Amino acid sequence: MNVLKDDPLVLPALLRDATNSDSALKKFLNGLSGVDKVGVEERVARLGTRSIKTTAKAEGIDLAIRMIDLTTLEGMDTKGKVKSLCAKAKRPDPLDPSVPSVAAVCVYSDLVSIAKENLSGTSIKVAAVATGFPSGRVSLAAKLQDTSDAVSQGADEIDMVIDRGAFHEGRFLDIYDQIQSIKQVCKAAHLKVILETGELKTYDNVKKASWIAMLAGADFIKTSTGKVQPAATLPVTLVMLQAIRDFELATHRRIGMKPAGGIKTTKDAMKYLVVLKETLGDNWMNPDMFRFGASSLLNDLLMQRQKMKNGAYSGPDYVTVD
Amino acid sequence: MVFEYAPAPESTKIVNLKSNYDLFIGGKFVKTKSGSTYKTINPATEEVLAEIIEASQKDVDEAVKAARRAYKTWSKLSGSERGKYLYRIARIIQERSRELAVLESMNNGKPIRESRDIDIPLVAAHFFHYAGWADKLDYAGLGKNPQALGVAGQIIPWNFPLLMLSWKIAPALAAGNTVVLKPAETTPLTAMLFAEICQQAELPDGVVNIITGAGQTGQYLVNHPDIDKVAFTGSTEVGRLIAQSVSGTNKKVTLELGGKAANIVFDDAAMDQAVEGVVNGIFFNQGHVCCAGSRLLLQESISDEFLNLLYARMKTLRLGDPLDKNTDVGAINSASQLAKIKELSESGKSEGAQMWSAPCEIPNKGFWFAPTVFTNVSLSHRIAREEIFGPVLSVLTFRTPDEAIEKANNTPFGLSAGIWTEKGSRILEVAHKLRAGVIWANTFNKFDPTSPFGGYKESGYGREGGRHGLEPYLKAGK
Numbered sequence: 093m094n095v096l097k098d099d100p101l102v103l104p105a106l107l108r109d110a111t112n113s114d115s116a117l118k119k120f121l122n123g124l125s126g127v128d129k130v131g132v133e134e135r136v137a138r139l140g141t142r143s144i145k146t147t148a149k150a151e152g153i154d155l156a157i158r159m160i161d162l163t164t165l166e167g168m169d170t171k172g173k174v175k176s177l178c179a180k181a182k183r184p185d186p187l188d189p190s191v192p193s194v195a196a197v198c199v200y201s202d203l204v205s206i207a208k209e210n211l212s213g214t215s216i217k218v219a220a221v222a223t224g225f226p227s228g229r230v231s232l233a234a235k236l237q238d239t240s241d242a243v244s245q246g247a248d249e250i251d252m253v254i255d256r257g258a259f260h261e262g263r264f265l266d267i268y269d270q271i272q273s274i275k276q277v278c279k280a281a282h283l284k285v286i287l288e289t290g291e292l293k294t295y296d297n298v299k300k301a302s303w304i305a306m307l308a309g310a311d312f313i314k315t316s317t318g319k320v321q322p323a324a325t326l327p328v329t330l331v332m333l334q335a336i337r338d339f340e341l342a343t344h345r346r347i348g349m350k351p352a353g354g355i356k357t358t359k360d361a362m363k364y365l366v367v368l369k370e371t372l373g374d375n376w377m378n379p380d381m382f383r384f385g386a387s388s389l390l391n392d393l394l395m396q397r398q399k400m401k402n403g404a405y406s407g408p409d410y411v412t413v414d
Numbered sequence: 415m416v417f418e419y420a421p422a423p424e425s426t427k428i429v430n431l432k433s434n435y436d437l438f439i440g441g442k443f444v445k446t447k448s449g450s451t452y453k454t455i456n457p458a459t460e461e462v463l464a465e466i467i468e469a470s471q472k473d474v475d476e477a478v479k480a481a482r483r484a485y486k487t488w489s490k491l492s493g494s495e496r497g498k499y500l501y502r503i504a505r506i507i508q509e510r511s512r513e514l515a516v517l518e519s520m521n522n523g524k525p526i527r528e529s530r531d532i533d534i535p536l537v538a539a540h541f542f543h544y545a546g547w548a549d550k551l552d553y554a555g556l557g558k559n560p561q562a563l564g565v566a567g568q569i570i571p572w573n574f575p576l577l578m579l580s581w582k583i584a585p586a587l588a589a590g591n592t593v594v595l596k597p598a599e600t601t602p603l604t605a606m607l608f609a610e611i612c613q614q615a616e617l618p619d620g621v622v623n624i625i626t627g628a629g630q631t632g633q634y635l636v637n638h639p640d641i642d643k644v645a646f647t648g649s650t651e652v653g654r655l656i657a658q659s660v661s662g663t664n665k666k667v668t669l670e671l672g673g674k675a676a677n678i679v680f681d682d683a684a685m686d687q688a689v690e691g692v693v694n695g696i697f698f699n700q701g702h703v704c705c706a707g708s709r710l711l712l713q714e715s716i717s718d719e720f721l722n723l724l725y726a727r728m729k730t731l732r733l734g735d736p737l738d739k740n741t742d743v744g745a746i747n748s749a750s751q752l753a754k755i756k757e758l759s760e761s762g763k764s765e766g767a768q769m770w771s772a773p774c775e776i777p778n779k780g781f782w783f784a785p786t787v788f789t790n791v792s793l794s795h796r797i798a799r800e801e802i803f804g805p806v807l808s809v810l811t812f813r814t815p816d817e818a819i820e821k822a823n824n825t826p827f828g829l830s831a832g833i834w835t836e837k838g839s840r841i842l843e844v845a846h847k848l849r850a851g852v853i854w855a856n857t858f859n860k861f862d863p864t865s866p867f868g869g870y871k872e873s874g875y876g877r878e879g880g881r882h883g884l885e886p887y888l889k890a891g892k
Contacts, residue, residue, distance in 0.1 A: 125682070125683065125684055125685040125686075125836075126682070126683075126684040126836040127684050127686070127687070128684035128687035128688075128836075128856050130687075130856070130857065131684060131686075131687025131688075131690055131691065131856065131857070132686075132687060134690075134857075135687070135690050138527075141527060141531065141739070142419065142739075142740050143419075143422035143739035143740055144419065144420075144422075145420050145421075145422050146420040147418075147420045148417060148418060148419045148420040149420075151416075151417055151418075152417055155416070155417060334686050365417055369416070369417055370730045374415065374416045377416035377417055378416075
């Protein structure tokens with residue numbers, strides 16, 4: 093099957109051929125250069141020793157705030173919860189209007205309209221997780237329905253999950269086809285493809301899955317649902333960023349990156365920004381190209397921001413818990 | 415520029431620098447008998463750090479005498495007793511690690527990230543390792559009850575001043591020898607701090623003696639009739655002279671000399687990690703590394719792709735203040751070393767190789783050389799044969815594994831080599847055929863006190879590190 097004719101993404105001939113058949117795609121993915129585990133982990137450990145102080149830290153904190161997809165993905169989510177989350181997204185620190193808004197609010201698809209309503213008049217996006225999040229173990233029809241529900245409610249961004257079962261069965265083209273089908277339903281909404289790297293296990297698999305998603309038309313690739321441990325890690329993020337760089341070299345198309353889950357402290361966030369800066373450079377250092385999928389990170393950023401401004405650490409009672 | 419790193423300099427306050435340093439002989443700091451003095455500088459700023467003694471023949475004689483006196487009791491101590499002192503030294507090094515790291519970066523020019531995360535932790539690890547050996551010499555593979563040699567004269571280079579000191583002193587002391595050590599002319603300061611540590615550890619007087627000076631002082635030491643062992647790390651030129659001057663004597667010798675290591679990247683390598691390994695292989699410590707991966711052997715089919723990734727990666731290297739925690743490439747150690755690097759780079763250009771340097775701002779003061787790559791290099795070029803000992807990579811290509819092996823071995827040196835491939839069987843096959851003392855697979859410049867280190871051919875003889883590192887300091891037992 094070849095849906096690419098209808099796709100705005102025009103791939104070079106070599107990559108187009110790679111998605112012509114199951115065997116061609118498998119061959120292409122197996123032909124990607126491997127990832128050495130020791131080397132990747134050593135590289136991020138070294139980048140982790142970068143010392144981010146004073147002006148760099150202040151800039152990094154505000155940039156990280158602007159990159160947050162402020163997330164609530166609980167079975168117990170209510171309209172009230174989403175409402176207060178939206179308030180926080182707009183004005184993260186009620187005491188300090190100089191704090192920028194976050195990039196987006198991320199909710200389950202049935203709560204999109206609530207989020208939309210509460211964010212109207214702002215530039216904050218509404219992202220919806222869809223496609224049988226987090227496991228993705230529902231039929232394609234259900235995934236499409238889930239997605240189109242979210243889109244029709246006004247979701248600006250769709251965070252879909254890939255079929256990890258299919259990945260481990262080696263049915264790469266099925267994953268590719270599914271992503272393409274979802275992408276069509278998304279229409280103008282941006283598509284983030286969650287690889288759930290904690291279930292892919294190896295860096296080689298992460299690299300392959302990144303390529304499948306990018307070939308199929310993902311606007312962003314995203315590490316995790318946050319429901320599986322480990323969620324985002326620095327080495328996984330580096331592998332995905334390097335795949336994004338390779339994809340840009342091959343197609344001149346820039347794909348965004350979203351590590352999600354487990355990023356809780358300002359120190360963590362600064363490390364991600366360092367890895368991003370030293371891998372993809374300034375073109376990616378903005379909320380259009382990089383997001384943090386996080387909930388508790390925001391408060392730590394706010395506390396560190398207050399500390400830098402006032403010279404003293406205020407503590408968790410001076411930031412709101414929404 | 416977005417998210418530009420603010421300066422993050424490590425404070426120098428922790429270092430209590432003296433204006434001048436005496437010689438360390440017989441457990442005390444003593445004035446020179448007849449030697450002169452010279453100034454040691456910070457190569458990143460050209461500021462004078464301290465005044466140092468150029469030890470005379472008389473000073474060297476005093477030091478050897480002190481070591482000989484101390485040998486009589488030190489060699490009779492039980493192994494566990496000697497081990498106790500070595501453990502104590504190792505712990506003090508850990509406790510004073512920040513001070514040592516800062517001083518090392520000030521006097522050598524290497525980035526604080528490296529002196530803090532690599533040099534000093536390895537120094538402590540070497541003392542811990544050999545402390546453990548002191549009471550287990552029967553298991554060193556040299557028969558029962560092996561004996562110390564006597565007094566060792568040790569001369570070390572400027573590229574890893576304190577680390578090379580530890581490689582020399584720790585095994586010598588564990589085996590029951592006493593030592594007279596001469597640090598390199600340009601980097602004596604951490605050795606003088608180490609002398610203070612010996613005092614702090616209450617090491618018996620004369621077990622470690624440290625004399626400073628240049629080549630002449632080194633010659634006095636090597637030629638002194640009452641030393642039993644010469645251990646040298648440095649250039650092949652000087653190594654050759656030392657081998658000549660000790661021939662016909664009973665002195666045992668180990669030489670750890672130059673290198674021109676091949677870092678071989680096959681087409682099935684993990685590309686990004688291989689790029690990283692090549693960068694670490696040659697730009698670690700400004701390329702002032704005897705085992706540096708200074709020749710990149712690249713499989714022709716991937717050479718364009720690989721070099722593009724390499725150039726992109728090199729553009730992110732941060733050259734500058736060695737004490738800034740975010741610096742990747744520090745200063746060249748001396749004006750004369752910088753001149754040598756420049757001279758060889760010029761020869762590369764005039765012999766027809768293509769030069770590319772990472773775009774970095776070079777500070778006004780101090781000695782600097784931007785990370786540089788030469789392509790279109792052939793084996794006959796000087797930059798493919800001679801040790802540059804600077805941040806300069808020569809790239810050669812190959813078509814088949816046999817050709818890679820042939821080119822890798824086609825050098826008078828044989829210290830180290832690297833192999834990059836995701837295929838395990840290829841690692842084993844190629845490693846087996848490479849004539850080099852240390853071979854890394856899918857990594858480079860990894861050091862560990864348990865692992866022997868040393869070379870083939872003009873890279874020297876003898877092994878340092880691990881059980882093998884005891885052998886040069888022991889007479890076989892019965």
